[in-house]
Amino acid sequence: MKIVAVETSLTRIPFDMGAKPVSFGGVGWQAMHTLWVRVVTDTGIEGWGEGFGHACVAATRSVLDTQVAPAVLGQDARDIAGMRARLSRTLHLFGRNGPHIYALSALDIALWDIAGKEAGQPLWRLWGATPPNATGPDAANPGRLRAYASLLRYGSPDLVAAAAERAAGRGYADIKLHEIEVPMVAAARAALGPTARLMVDTNCPWTIGQATAMARALAACDLTWLEEPVWPPEDYAGLAQVRAAGGVPIAAGENAAGLMDFRAAFAAGALDVAQPSVIKIGGPSAMLEIAALARAAGVRLVPHNAYFGAGYLASLHLNATLAPDAPFERLFIDLEASPYHDTVTAPDGHVTVPNGPGLGRDPDPEVLARYRVGEPTLHRA
DSSP states (O other): OBEEEEEEEEEEEEEEOSSOOOEETTEEOOEEEEEEEEEEETTSOEEEEEEOOGGGHHHHHHHIIIIIHHHHTTSBTTOHHHHHHHHHHHHGGGOSSSHHHHHHHHHHHHHHHHHHHHHTSBHHHHTTOOOSOSSSGGGGOOOEEEEEEEOOOOOSHHHHHHHHHHHHHTTOSEEEEOOOSHHHHHHHHHHHOSSSEEEEEOOSOBOHHHHHHHHHHTGGGOEEEEEOOBSSTTOHHHHHHHHHHHOSOEEEOTTOOSHHHHHHHHHTTOOSEEOOBHHHHTSHHHHHHHHHHHHHHTOEEOOBOOOOSHHHHHHHHHHHHHOTTSOEEEESOEESOOTTGGGGOOGGGEEEOOOSSBTSOOOOHHHHHHTEEEEEEEEEO
16 A cells, blocks of 8 residues: 655634734744644545644755655555654664654654554544443444643733632543642632632643652642743753652653653653653654653653644544543644634533544545645645
8 A cells, every 4th residue: 555645734723812912932822833744545535643742843844855755655555664663763863853853753653653554443433442332322432532721821810710619610620730830729629619620730830849849849739740840841861850859740842852752751750641642742653652761660651742733632542442441632722724614623621532543534625725725735746
């Protein structure tokens, strides 16, 4: 089954977060930027992928257009492991993290989508997920997963409290903030009450001493985890110190460069929760390896998911397979539209795992066209 074409395209879809966006990751978010990758085979089966992401989608697309797509044309789409190994070695001089790994993530997702479609099975079944009910009508699908509302940064206690209340009102019992000051986190806890599970992702702002002090200051907020409190994110010895002295479970992994980074983090005793991101880490193939390593190390796996393209669907299947009891991360925003329509919604704080072959759904071409930025680039064999 040969790859005969690879197409890349970008979309920009506005969203509403209930307040004016503040600078977050150096960008004032107002829309979801998504890189779409379509891989076409000579049998007519097409697979969809997504590579990270957000403000750097153009850089990841450039890698796909100039290096990855030309290299895979004519290759056997079923050879997922072989292509991954060859491309990883060929491209390693350009960096083991960043746009090249993001591009390979997009390809890996698309190839798995093709594999599932060829087999006529959803990816969760190919990967061995066990449905919650082994018999009866529900045995054919993992069904719904608990989701957690991942709030963007609001920057003031009243806005944070209001957003937390909105999330709780929509059925979320697990809520994550992206705030970096105690008053904002305390406001959310006060608004939610004592029973809601509250997490805080700080996006690597502090030294080891600052992170330890902040972890202690946040103890009264009863956090389920404190995420990425240390700069730089690869300082696993520093994370281990915060974990030992701060009194709060530590989560990290969305910025990890691959399997070896997680091995180093586990060896350092840095993590309570591992959070690989499928469109940043190397795709489902890498996620499956990391999950096995996390099990062996006794570290809880909760995949990271901050996107709404093919990576979102891949994350649904991976969550159902690898961490069915862990909450699924969904950004707490309302998209103006989605090429996947209601597949990416979370009614009553739950998401539904697709049951169709592969990723379970192809994007709506009309929605893609409506929000497309520039023209698609098509590479043919």
